Amino acid sequence: MTNYFSDHYFNHSLRREISELYASIAIKNFALSMIAIFEPVYIYLIFQSLQAVVLYYAAVYTLYFFMVPLGGKAASRFGFEHAMLYSLPLLILYYLTLWAVPLYHSLIFLAVILLVVFKIFYWPAYHANFAHYGNPRYRATEISTSRVIRSLVWIIGPIIGGVILKFFGFSILFLVVAILVLGSAIPLFTTREKFEPAHFSYWRPFERLIKSYGTYKRRFFLAFIGHGADFIEIVFWPIFIYLVVKSYLGLGLITSIVTLVGILVTLVMGKLVDRSTKRGRKKILTISALIYSPLWLLRAFAQTGFQVLAINIFSKTSQKGIDIPMTTFFYSKGKKRGFLKYVVFREMSLSFGRMLIAWILLIVLVYTTSWFWIFGLAALWSLWYLFL
Template sequence: MIFHSSHFWHNKFFAFKIMHFSQIRDFFYERGWKREIKELYLSLGILRLAIAMVAVFEPIYLFNVFGSIPWLLFYLGLLFLALFFIYPLGGKFVCRFGFEHSFAFSIPAVFLYFVVINLLAKSLWFLAPLFVLSIIYKILFWPATHSNLAHYGDQQKRGHQYGLFSGVIRATRIVGPLLGGLVLYFFSFKVLFVVAATISFLAIFPMFSTKEEFASGFFPYKKCFLRIRDAYRPYKRKFFLSFLGFGEEIVSIMLWPLFIFLVVRNYASLGGIVSISSLFALFFSLYIGKMVDKRDKRGKKTILSFGTALYALLWPIRAFLTTVWGVFGANVISANLTQVVYNPLVAFAYQKGDERGHLKYIIFLMMGIAAGKALMCFLLLLLILVFGLNWYLIFGVAGLWTLLYLFL
C-alpha cells in the first residue's frame, strides 16, 4: 500500500509526514554522492549481513561457552577496556593507510573471527585469538567507516547520511537474524558460522573497484588521552560523558537477546522478532535522519532528549515482560527509539569532526563508547555478584545509564 504525503500528527516536537513512494526511493538513491560513499554502503551491507546472521545469537552461544553471565561480562569488560587504549592505534592505522584499506583489512578479521568462534566450544584456549580478532575488527572497521562517511559525506546532510548508514544496518537485520535463526533451527552453530564467514569474505571486493585517493598523515597516540583529560573545545567533558551512555548497549545487544530467548525458547522465533522489529525501524531511521538535518542545534537537542527519556523509561518495563508478544512489542519500540537517540548524537560527532578533523573526533567518540561499555560490564558484574542475577536490577541500571546521553 502506497501512502500520499499528508500530516499524520503534529505537535511541538514532530511534524510527521507519511512518505510517498518517491520519497522512499530518494532515501536510497541520493544524487551526487561520491564513489567512496557508494562503495562503503555496498561493502557495509554485505559485511553487516554476515554479522547480523550471528549477532543476536552470539550472546547465547557465548553464554553456553562461559557457563554464566558474570564470566561473559568479565570477558566483555576486558575487551572494551583494551579497546579504550587501543582505539588510538586504530586511528594511526587509518591515518596511515586510508579509510578503504582499513575497512578492507577489518574484513579478514571478521572472517577469521567466525572461524575461531566455531572452535571455541571445543576449547577455551581459542578465547585469546578470538579476543585479538575482535579488537582488530573494531579498531579498523568503526573508525574507518565513520570517518569515511563523515569525510566524504555532505555536511548539510549529516543526519540523513547517518540515517541511511543506520538504515543499511537495519536492512541487514531484517534478513540476517531470520536466516540465522532458520539455520540454527535446521542445522547448528557450526553451519551458521561457516555461512557467515563465506558471506563476510565477499564484502572486500566493492572496496577495490576504484583506487582510493588518500594522503597519509601522522596521528599522535598520546593526544587522544589528553583530549579527554584536558577537555578543550570541541572535546568537552560533557560530550565524553554523553558517549559513555553507549554502555547501555551491553544490555541491549548482549543481555536483552538472552532475556528474549528465555521467553521464546526458540532460535527461529528470536530471529523473527529481531527481523520484524528491524523492518519497522528501517524507514523510521531514514525519516529521523531527514528530520535531524532540518533542525537547528536546539532542535537536535530536543529530539535527543525526547528519545532518551522514552528509551530510559522503556528499560525497567522490559523486566515485567513474560510473553512473546510482550518482548516483541518492546523490541519494536526499542528499535525505533534508538534511532531517535543515536542519529542526532552521531550526526553531532560528524559535525564536530568538521572543526578539528573527522578521524580525531571519531576516535574520541569510540574511546567514549569503549569506556562506557567497560564500565557497564564491571558495574553489572559487581551487582550480580552481590545481589544475584536480577533482571529488574539489570534493566533498571540500563535505563539510568541511558540518561548519560542527555549530557550532549
C-alpha cells in the first residue's frame, strides 16, 4: 500500500524541508487530534455557558489578528523551523494551564495569551515553510498529502482521546498531549536549517488589508474571511455533537469516521485540482461552497448520532472542495509576492473573519441560543468563499 501511494499518487521527489514538515505535522496533529475536538466541550462544561466559550475564542482571534505581523517578524528573524520550535513549549504550557482552569478560573486569561502567542510563532512560519520549499507543479498534491497525514492521525486520535477521557479524565489526556507535542519538534532538526535573518514590517500587513494592489486584492481578503465559518465548526459543532451523543467516546468516534471518509475525498480532490485550469479550480470551489452552505442548516435538525454522522460526512466532502483549491491558490499567490508576506495577509484575513463572526455570535446569543440561528450564520458566512 505504501509503495502504491508513493509511486502512483505522490510520484515526485520531496525536498528535505517538506519531508521534515510532514513528519512534524504527523506527530503534532496526533497529539492535537486527541484533545482538539474535546477542548470547546471542556470549556463549556467548566463555565456552563455558550457565551463564555464564544468570548474565550473571540478574545483569542481578536488578539491574534493584531499580533500576526509579529509572527512574520519572528519567522524572518529566527527562521521558519526555529519559530515553529519556539512555539511548541508555549502549546505545552497552554494545555497545562487549561488543565488547571477548573481549579482557578482566572487562569483562563493566561490560557488565551499562551494560545495566541503559540499561534503567532507557529502558523506564519508553518505556512511560509511549506510554501517556500514546496514544488509549485504539484502544489495541490502536496497540500492534499499534508491534509491526508493530518487526517490519518485524526482517525485514531479522537477515539484514543475519548477512551482516555472515559477511563482517566482530562488530567492524563493533557499530559499525554504535552509529551507528544514536545516530540513533534524532533523531525524539524534532523538537518540544519539554512536561513538569513530579514526585516519584516509590523504595519505594512495592515496596509495590505486596506489597500487593494497586486495579489493583495480586496476580493481575496473577502474570500479568506469565509474561514469565519470554521469558527462555528471548531467551537460549536463539537459541543452540539456532545449534547446529542452525550459521551466523549461517541464524539471521538463520529469525528474519526468522518475523517476516514474525508481521506479519499482529499486525495482525489488534490489530483483533480492539480489537473484543473484556473477556471476549473474556481468552478470546483464555487460548486462546493454552494453545497456546503445549506448543509449547515441541516445540522440543526440532527437528533441522533447517526444523523449527525451522515450530515457531517456530506459537509466534510464539500468542505474539501473549498479547502484544497483555496489553499492551492494561497500558496501560488505567495510565490509571486513573497511567501511570508502573503502568509501573514492570509492569516490576518482568516483571523479577522473568525474574530468578526465570534463577536456577532455574542450578540446573537443574547437573544437566542437556537442552533438553527447559530448554524444559519455559518451557512451565510460560507458564501464569502465565492469572492475568490
